[in-house]
Amino acid sequence: MPPADPTLPVLLARRAAERPTAPFVVETATGAVWTYADAHADADRWAGALARAGLSAGDTALVMLPPCTEAVAAWLGLSRLRAMEVPINTGYVGRLLRYVVEDSGAAVMVAHADHLAALEEAAAGTAVLRTIVVVGARGPLPSSAFELVTAADFLDGATAPADLAPPAGRDIASIIYTSGTTGPSKGVLVTWRQAELTATGIMPTELFDETDAFYSPFPMFHMSGKGPLYAAALLGARVVMRPRFDTARFWSDVREYRATTTILLGAMANFLHQQPAHPDDATTPLRDALLLPLVGDVDGFRERFGLRVRTTFNMTETACCILSDGGDLADDTSCGRVRPGFQARVVDADDVEVGPGELGELVLRGDEPWTLMAGYWGKPEATVAAWRNQWLHTGDGFTRDADGNFYFVDRIKDAIRRRGENISSAELEEEVNAHPDVVESAAVAVPSEYGEDEIKLVVVPRPGTRPTPEELVAFLSDRVARFMVPRYVEIVDELPKTPTQKVRKVELRAAGVGPGTWDRMATSTPRRQPG
Known part of the structure; x- marks a missing residue:
């Protein structure tokens, strides 16, 4: 294996010196062009502000932002301090959101204003989190159980400390939470060396050069969103950042931004x-x-x-x-x-x-x-x-x-992959089991006509009740991210189990979508299993 290249924060400083006006990130949402010099300067400002807030090497900080230059700058600013960024899936609400906030042990968070209500509802009263730096604030900040500060005020006058040791390949680039396929979600300690090799797997440096542009409609809480940034910096290329994938806009974006x-x-x-x-x-x-x-x-x-x-x-x-x-x-x-x-x-x-x-x-x-x-x-x-x-x-x-x-x-694990998201069947089941008329449930993957999976939820109701699929979907819609809401629901009297009382999900997957399965995307009247 060839020697490790400089970690991304170090590499970015080098690019800023060599090619300061070359574009690093182009935002389709705003049309803004973020040069290598801009990126390095903004990362330094975030490093200074975060250090002023008390963060240092080994600390954690939460980031809950859509794909944008602020998300990149906050990440790299934390990395300049050798602190650890903990990006949160922006679809998380309720119990899942609170779990990551608590498990991370972070006292400081950078979040978009659109997520403040969900954070207030889910995470108020958590033991450690105290300060939220708000990006995208429109007007005065609301009253909150947290200390809220706008990003502009937080960054005002900040400069990076002069004595920072650069992060090395063994240092942690991010703590990225998995989908929790075998229980509670786990925070993966992603090293900078791992991040670099993921990046060069996504965009091999022998196949591309500084003229290339990576089209990235991917979130910053996945390596699919982070990897292209590292790869582009290795090449001196650029990333075209769209907030989310849109079939209707894909080819027009490719042409307009000359994505390769x-x-x-x-x-x-x-x-x-x-x-x-x-x-x-x-x-x-x-x-x-x-x-x-x-x-x-x-x-x-x-x-x-x-x-x-x-x-x-x-x-x-x-x-x-x-x-x-x-x-x-x-x-x-x-x-x-x-x-x-x-x-x-x-x-x-x-x-x-x-x-x-x-x-x-x-x-x-x-x-x-x-x-x-x-x-x-x-x-x-x-x-x-x-x-x-x-x-x-x-x-x-x-x-x-x-x-x-x-x-x-x-x-082998009971994971479900839908629309590019890994979904924990255990976490989805925990949410639906909170319904007062549900005894137990099982979520399994069934094939989608678009590729990957759709979610089928099999539910055993409490005796004497019969919740409808519509009721269960509405209940879940307020508790889980949109991509976790099941397409199919089936009401049954009992789940197939092993002698040790573990659910035999292999049987549920094999049963697939049958005459007793309700489909929320169907145009005809849904059919329900008798009994």
Whole structure:
């Protein structure tokens, strides 16, 4: 593995000196162009203001912002102090939001004004959080249980301390919370070295240069939003930042901002491919796309749009360890081969490697230190379990062939992936079980016509009651993020269980969508299971 490059805050300072007026981030929402010099100066101001607020190396700070330059500057400002950014999913409300606020142990938070009401409701009275720096305030700040200060006032007159030691590859770039697939969400300690290798997996430096532009409609609480920034800085390229993916705006944005590469999560690629064909589909500036996963008709997709298509397998804990060789795809289902600098195995329940074509769990490790997660924040037992036998256990079922190509089969953990978001079935079940007429429930993934998953919720009602699917969906809509609201609901008398009383979700997944399943997207009258 080649030597580590400078960490992003150090690299940004270098770019600001070498190419100060070159664009680093272009915001589609505002049209603003943020140069490398702007980015470095703003990161320094945030570092100074955060230090003035009492933060230093090893501290945590929460950030709950949409994709914007303020989110990048706050992150890099914290990194200049060697403090740890904890980005929060902007869709979180209620119990999930309070859990991350409390678990992070952060006393300071940077949040958009649009999230203040949710924070007040969910997190007022938490033990540690005291100050919220408000971005995007319109008019006077409301009264609050927290100390609120506008970003403008917070940053006023701030300059970075002169004696800051630059962050190293082993330092923590961010604590990014997983979806909590096996229980409460876990904060992944993402190192700067891991972040760099994730970035170069997303945008390999040998395939791109300073003329390229990465189209990024991805959130800053995922590596899909952070990785392109690191990759662009490595190349001296630019990132085109849109607040969220919009099929209708995608190609017009690509043309207007001359975007040359992007990530397309499965549903995104299918949304684009299902649009009516146009004669100029293959003549846009876009010439490369990383598809996660590959679409079914991958040859038709790349021919229609004139693209080099790449793929990878990644998760918050890893660094694109399995990856296609540029546009050289083994076939339309493989995730690629092991990337130089990493090792991968498919193992059985005893961690013994299985042969080609045999199903097992994917486990990974790096040849060099700090290239995979440093552990889970505040959860040593979970860290040890994930790293048992000195291999990182992904929890995902894979096979490999005799040529070394790896194939994702299914999630060993009961996770659901919808619209690019990983969803914890356990956390969703906890919320619906809070309904007074629900005894227990199970959330499972069922196939979506757009790729990835839809959520099916199977509910056992309290005896003598019969909550309707509409009531349950309305109840959840006020308690969970929009992407977690199930499409399908089925009311049953009991859930299938093992002798040890664990729910047999494999049976629920196999049952899929049947005549007794209610579909909130259906136009006809929903049917319900008798009884």
